[in-house]
Amino acid sequence: MQRLKLFLPLLIFALLAALLFGRLGEDPEYLPSALIDKAMPEFALPELYEPTRIVTRDDLLGEPGLLNVWASWCFACRVEHPFLTKIAREYGVPLYGLNYKNETDEAQNWLQEFGNPYRLHIVDRSGRLGIDLGVAGAPETFVFDHLGRIRHRHIGIVDEKVWAETLEPLLQQLRSEQ
Amino acid sequence: MSRFIFSTVVAVFMLTVGLVSNPVVAQDSASAIMPFEFETxxxxxxxxxxxxxxxxxxxxxxxxxxxxxxxxxxxxxxxxxxxxxxxxxxxxxxxxxxxxxxxxxxEPPINKSTSVLWFAPIVFLLVGVAVLIVLVRRQRVNDDVAVLSDQELAAARARLQSLQAQDAKDSKETSAGIPSNSKALSGK
The missing domain is CATH 1.10.8.640 (Cytochrome C biogenesis protein)
Structure with missing residues (x-):
């Protein structure tokens, strides 16, 4: 018994080491949204191609979809764009754009060059809607349900892996809730 | 044994210090730009x-x-x-x-998910203090055993001497042939 006690410090060390090692794989920048299961904030902002049209939250309701925060100055947005195009065009996912702190002509040129798979674009020049959504930067992608509640927030690029592991199963679940 | 306790105390102490000390060192740029106007x-x-x-x-x-x-x-x-x-x-x-x-x-709010963050350092500190108290107590008990009054010391000396005398007498009787050895055994 006395002998075993000698190993207590080692045991404590091992436990701590295991705890800290276990957390190594985690992404320290992962931030869950504060808006999960809450209604998408209200907004009234112009559409990118129809500046006189005012888009509101109601325009997004009806079926579950994705709200993608993007900008032409955002390089990672260019990286995820082909995949977003694929899920919107081939899988028919309702994809909405939040054009974040971007000049309208630059955004239009960007879409001209890379294609526009979005149903519509909300123009958030000042980033004010971004703040209401808890956006830290582009790209970010929100999953919302048919009632307009935020159900998931993905920070960074949406790729095959994110789609297969998180977004697609979630969208399927949301469609069944409808 | 005491080395084990010592190392445990040191480990607990270091953990406590590590957890209690605030890890948040906000970087303040000295030249914080403040372009805003305020009324007051x-x-x-x-x-x-x-x-x-x-x-x-x-x-x-x-x-x-x-x-x-x-x-x-x-x-x-x-x-x-x-x-x-x-x-x-x-x-x-x-x-x-x-x-x-x-x-x-x-500064995160105190709630269920942050309770470990807030209270673990206090728990570690209490454990450390408890171990320390046990240690000091044990040390004191040992000291008590070692300390004798002058009277007790004199009595113990007298008893030791009488035992040694008895020993010397016995060994003289049994091993008269090897006096050098008996002298060593008698404790001089």
Whole structure:
């Protein structure tokens, strides 16, 4: 018994080491949204191609979809764009754009060059809607349900892996809730 | 044994110090740009206070004041607006927290999910103090055994001498042939 006690410090060390090692794989920048299961904030902002049209939250309701925060100055947005195009065009996912702190002509040129798979674009020049959504930067992608509640927030690029592991199963679940 | 206790105490102490000391060292850029106009000095001070305790959502360890990130600029502007519109302290905190979660607060609120963060250091400290008390007590018990009054000491000496004398007598009788050895055994 006395002998075993000698190993207590080692045991404590091992436990701590295991705890800290276990957390190594985690992404320290992962931030869950504060808006999960809450209604998408209200907004009234112009559409990118129809500046006189005012888009509101109601325009997004009806079926579950994705709200993608993007900008032409955002390089990672260019990286995820082909995949977003694929899920919107081939899988028919309702994809909405939040054009974040971007000049309208630059955004239009960007879409001209890379294609526009979005149903519509909300123009958030000042980033004010971004703040209401808890956006830290582009790209970010929100999953919302048919009632307009935020159900998931993905920070960074949406790729095959994110789609297969998180977004697609979630969208399927949301469609069944409808 | 005492070495084991010592190392445990040291380990617990180091853990406690490590956990208690605040790991948050906000980077304040000395030349914090403040392009905003305030009507009163107290508004300016509130702005400075909040831009220090609020963390930039984009950055791992910079407050709003110290960050050049776009979102930090936007949130500083928003903070300026809230203060100019006479939001109370709690309303400002709520505004930020409802959008960016606890991450935006350098000092996390006390609730179920943060209880370990807040109370583990205290628990470690108490364990450390408890071990220390046990250690000191044990030490004192040992000391008590060792300390004898003059009277007791004299009695013990006398008994020792009589035993030694008895010993010497016995060995003389049994091993008369080897006197040198018996002398050594007698304890001199």
């Amino acid at each position: 000095e107290s508004e300016r001070q509130r702005y400075q206070y909040f831009s220090k305790i609020l963390r930039c959502p984009m950055c791992q360890n910079q407050n709003l004041n110290g960050s050049n990130a776009g979102i930090a600029t936007d949130l500083r502007r928003e903070l300026h607006r809230l203060i100019s519109e006479d939001y109370s302290d709690q309303e400002i905190i709520d505004f930020m927290q409802s959008r960016y979660g606890n991450f935006i607060l350098y």
